[in-house]
Amino acid sequence: MTTRTPLMAGNWKMNLDWKQGLALVEDLGDALKGLDTSAVEAVVLPPAVDLRTVQTAVDAGKLPIAYGAQDISEHESGAYTGEISGAMLTALGATYVAVGHSERRQYHGETEQVTNAKVKAAFAAGLTPILCVGEALDERKAGKQVEFSLAQVEGGLEGLDAEQVARTVIAYEPVWAIGTGEVATPDDAQEVCAAIREWVRTVHGDTAADAVRVLYGGSVKSSNVAELMQRPDVDGALVGGASLKADEFAKIVRFQD
Ligand code: PEP
Numbered sequence: 001m002t003t004r005t006p007l008m009a010g011n012w013k014m015n016l017d018w019k020q021g022l023a024l025v026e027d028l029g030d031a032l033k034g035l036d037t038s039a040v041e042a043v044v045l046p047p048a049v050d051l052r053t054v055q056t057a058v059d060a061g062k063l064p065i066a067y068g069a070q071d072i073s074e075h076e077s078g079a080y081t082g083e084i085s086g087a088m089l090t091a092l093g094a095t096y097v098a099v100g101h102s103e104r105r106q107y108h109g110e111t112e113q114v115t116n117a118k119v120k121a122a123f124a125a126g127l128t129p130i131l132c133v134g135e136a137l138d139e140r141k142a143g144k145q146v147e148f149s150l151a152q153v154e155g156g157l158e159g160l161d162a163e164q165v166a167r168t169v170i171a172y173e174p175v176w177a178i179g180t181g182e183v184a185t186p187d188d189a190q191e192v193c194a195a196i197r198e199w200v201r202t203v204h205g206d207t208a209a210d211a212v213r214v215l216y217g218g219s220v221k222s223s224n225v226a227e228l229m230q231r232p233d234v235d236g237a238l239v240g241g242a243s244l245k246a247d248e249f250a251k252i253v254r255f256q257d
Contacts, residue, residue: 004213006229007169007236008253009043009130010243011070011098011217012050021050022057027246029062032253037064041236042253043096044243045070045130048084055093068096068127071104074117076124086125097122098238100156101132102175112155119156123164130169130238131156132217134192137176145174145188146195153196154203162204166211170196171238177218179240189216190231197233222251229255 042065046054057063073083100115122129133152135145172192177184193214201209216228217238228234243249
């Protein structure tokens with residue numbers, strides 16, 4: 001049985017210019033002082049323009065975290081105005097990238113094929129993808145949350161081998177719980193996270209299933225994180241709004257109130 005290191009990731013979304021990002025990074029450095037990085041992995045996903053700021057703090061030993069981007073181009077390089085390649089991210093020391101976030105799917109029309117191409121682009125660049133999946137309220141009301149989320153997992157991981165799947169992070173983020181204050185109950189989170197792991201077990205085997213980290217995301221706060229983390233198939237959290245406050249995010253990283 002593999003023991004999985006919990007992973008707590010903060011998605012800053014389109015918030016904080018570089019000066020504000022620098023202020024958060026400094027506060028976060030203080031708030032995370034002494035963090036036992038063998039017991040939990042903390043990650044931030046700032047806007048791309050803030051990555052260099054985070055890199056500087058991490059390289060100076062001021063911030064015990066990993067970092068990554070919120071999106072990646074499916075292309076390697078070339079005439080793709082506005083896009084950022086995997087190689088550009090790794091050159092900044094990034095190790096993670098979110099792929100298929102519901103806001104990318106909803107506002108930028110990212111299809112299953114695009115999401116899958118981005119997961120592959122992440123691996124090609126040596127980045128760990130955080131593949132986001134999750135149902136909207138209509139599917140939840142129809143009791144189709146597992147079926148819907150697994151279809152997105154299957155689409156996102158299409159063509160990957162078991163070793164790559166083992167290294168992927170999958171974030172179950174019910175769309176109705178993102179930024180709404182409406183958190184899924186720990187049992188709701190466990191139901192879908194467990195189903196995702198079972199899907200990995202069936203398709204890619206025990207080693208991948210025991211290694212793959214499955215996160216919950218959607219209105220996670222320091223007041224609800226501990227209970228979520230008690231569920232056996234919840235290996236961490238993807239945190240939006242609450243990751244913008246250093247003390248709050250630091251509490252979430254330690255899963256304490
Ligand atoms: C997210 O955007 O991934 C997210 C979970 O946001 P929030 O924590 O604000 O619901």
